[in-house]
Amino acid sequence: xxxxxxxxxxxxxxxxxxxxxxxxxxxxxxxMGVKVGCGSGDCGACAVLVDxxxxxxxxxxxxxxxxxxxVTIEGLERDGALHPVQEAFLDEGxxxxxxxxxxxxxxxxxxxxxxxxxxxxxxRLALSGNLCRCTGYTKQIQAVRKAAERMRGGGRDx
Amino acid sequence: xxxxxxxxxRAVGGGIDVHLxxxxxxxxxxxxxxxxxxxxxxxxxxxxxxxxxxxxxLESSEGAAYLGGILVEVLEQVASPLQRNQGTIGGTIGSxxxxxxxxxxxxxxxxxxxxxxxxxRQTPLARYLSDRSTGARPLIVEIRLPAASxxxxxxxxAFTTTGFDVAILNCAAYAxxxxxxxxxxxxxxxxxxxxxxxxxxxxxxxVDAPLDEAAIERAAEKTAEAIDARDDRRATAxxxxxxARVGVTRCLRRIAQxxxxx
Numbered sequence: 001x002x003x004x005x006x007x008x009x010x011x012x013x014x015x016x017x018x019x020x021x022x023x024x025x026x027x028x029x030x031x032m033g034v035k036v037g038c039g040s041g042d043c044g045a046c047a048v049l050v051d052x053x054x055x056x057x058x059x060x061x062x063x064x065x066x067x068x069x070x071v072t073i074e075g076l077e078r079d080g081a082l083h084p085v086q087e088a089f090l091d092e093g094x095x096x097x098x099x100x101x102x103x104x105x106x107x108x109x110x111x112x113x114x115x116x117x118x119x120x121x122x123x124r125l126a127l128s129g130n131l132c133r134c135t136g137y138t139k140q141i142q143a144v145r146k147a148a149e150r151m152r153g154g155g156r157d158x
Numbered sequence: 159x160x161x162x163x164x165x166x167x168r169a170v171g172g173g174i175d176v177h178l179x180x181x182x183x184x185x186x187x188x189x190x191x192x193x194x195x196x197x198x199x200x201x202x203x204x205x206x207x208x209x210x211x212x213x214x215x216l217e218s219s220e221g222a223a224y225l226g227g228i229l230v231e232v233l234e235q236v237a238s239p240l241q242r243n244q245g246t247i248g249g250t251i252g253s254x255x256x257x258x259x260x261x262x263x264x265x266x267x268x269x270x271x272x273x274x275x276x277x278x279r280q281t282p283l284a285r286y287l288s289d290r291s292t293g294a295r296p297l298i299v300e301i302r303l304p305a306a307s308x309x310x311x312x313x314x315x316a317f318t319t320t321g322f323d324v325a326i327l328n329c330a331a332y333a334x335x336x337x338x339x340x341x342x343x344x345x346x347x348x349x350x351x352x353x354x355x356x357x358x359x360x361x362x363x364x365v366d367a368p369l370d371e372a373a374i375e376r377a378a379e380k381t382a383e384a385i386d387a388r389d390d391r392r393a394t395a396x397x398x399x400x401x402a403r404v405g406v407t408r409c410l411r412r413i414a415q416x417x418x419x420x
Binding site for chain 1: 170172173174177178187189191213234237238239240241243244322
């Protein structure tokens with residue numbers, strides 16, 4: 001079957017297998033920032049924004065993304081500048097091996113698009129679907145907090 | 159297509175369970191989210207469209223306001239935010255997993271479903287679940303929760319190994335109190351590891367009596383006896399009976415406290 005969707009701002013019409021996952025479609029289309037993890041919705045490494053909401057792309061049929069706007073980690077930068085969440089992850093050392101980072105950042109972007117001043121509890125809950133096997137999560141939580149502060153302070157607020 | 163193809167066609171809400179529990183005989187998937195069934199409406203009670211996601215319910219003022227915020231309290235515990243953005247209330251009922259946190263809650267809230275199987279009709283959730291065990295699979299259109307009554311309270315308790323894991327056992331209770339006396343009581347326990355069901359023997363013990371500590375203790379003991387507790391890889395039957403006793407005690411105490419006699 002054929003679907004049309006927007007991936008990181010570019011409209012694409014693609015042939016898919018009806019049982020194909022969005023994760024597999026994205027990687028087949030060269031969007032490799034979307035990571036393959038557990039394949040069962042437990043780890044969050046494959047998180048992407050679909051019409052502004054973070055979902056596990058390993059659990060979503062690509063067919064359901066017909067007409068949708070999909071944003072991955074590659075689509076967050078604007079005019080060569082990283083998203084404030086990406087900047088904050090770098091500044092706070094919220095990255096070790098980096099495998100969970102795209103999914104973590106996507107979950108954080110979803111949170112901050114709806115809640116400009118989340119509490120630590122709200123940040124923890126928002127990241128609870130993203131597993132990191134390197135860190136103790138503290139630095140990622142600090143990074144989201146810093147990104148929220150910067151976004152409230154002006155500049156980019158999406 | 160669903161009627162023509164029978165078991166070979168599957169209705170898909172968010173699609174999570176169809177993905178995770180791949181059904182070999184399915185050769186066609188029918189996406190229900192393309193029809194407009196994503197809504198939460200307060201109309202005395204609450205009407206929730208079948209394809210409404212957990213997040214949409216959590217973010218709706220109508221859902222948050224219902225019966226002291228019990229829907230928010232429970233749905234916030236379901237899976238992860240990523241899955242709550244995708245999973246639908248109709249899908250979770252249709253999957254009828256024995257570990258579902260949603261089903262025991264909806265059972266004690268006396269939820270009624272609008273279903274479609276050639277024609278639209280109303281059916282209590284409990285009836286839908288028992289019909290389902292005989293192979294009936296009507297489409298779920300809407301979930302209706304009754305209007306709150308004066309003096310009512312509801313509580314839920316789930317026991318999990320991690321915040322993200324499915325419940326080893328869960329329970330929900332609802333009661334209407336009048337001056338501390340229990341007029342209506344509904345208790346459901348799930349994950350025993352069987353699918354959640356109401357415990358009518360426990361409910362009968364509670365009705366027409368004060369919801370005091372002695373009554374709660376008796377109800378909790380009866381719950382432990384009444385559930386169909388079995389061993390599985392998550393827990394033993396004995397452990398589940400202990401959890402049921404503790405869970406029902408906590409739920410009923412919380413309701414009693416809400417009712418002002420705790």
